[in-house]
Amino acid sequence: xxxxxxxxxxxxxxxxxxxxxxxxxxxxxxxxxxxxxxxxxxxxxxxxxxxxxxxxxxxxxxxxxxxxxxxxxxxxxxxxxxxxxxxxxxxxxxxxxxxxxxxxxxxxxxxxxxxxxxxxxxxxxxxxxxxxxxxxxxxxxxxxxxxxxxxxx
Numbered sequence: 768x769x770x771x772x773x774x775x776x777x778x779x780x781x782x783x784x785x786x787x788x789x790x791x792x793x794x795x796x797x798x799x800x801x802x803x804x805x806x807x808x809x810x811x812x813x814x815x816x817x818x819x820x821x822x823x824x825x826x827x828x829x830x831x832x833x834x835x836x837x838x839x840x841x842x843x844x845x846x847x848x849x850x851x852x853x854x855x856x857x858x859x860x861x862x863x864x865x866x867x868x869x870x871x872x873x874x875x876x877x878x879x880x881x882x883x884x885x886x887x888x889x890x891x892x893x894x895x896x897x898x899x900x901x902x903x904x905x906x907x908x909x910x911x912x913x914x915x916x917x918x919x920x
Contacts, residue, residue, distance in 0.1 A: 802821060804842075804865055807858045811855045812857075813853070813854060814856075840861045841862035842859060
């Protein structure tokens with residue numbers, strides 16, 4: 768980064784970062800990390816809970832993202848000595864500090880989603896129900912609040 772005509776880097780034990788955004792994206796960049804963090808703000812989750820909420824992620828990719836977030840100190844992994852073993856993930860204090868960032872990203876996504884289209888609930892029988900989405904809501908729910916209006920298919 769340039770400050771008053773001089774070049775600076777942020778030197779860490781792992782690498783030099785050229786700016787604050789470089790550091791941020793190193794830790795929470797990519798398609799899945801912020802999504803994992805988003806669901807953990809609801810409380811502890813097991814692997815299957817993530818898979819239910821994120822059907823497009825592969826088991827391998829989810830495992831990699833969870834390991835990376837744990838290695839970075841943002842989530843805690845607890846293994847219970849049961850048969851079969853039960854493993855739960857939860858945010859750490861450091862992970863909690865990311866919630867304002869994650870909420871801001873979600874709010875932007877809701878706004879962009881409303882600009883581009885509508886939230887559509889697809890029923891198990893294939894029928895659809897169009898749902899109005901309030902892009903300004905900061906509700907902690909998965910969808911971020913909104914009014915629901917049913918529409919026959």
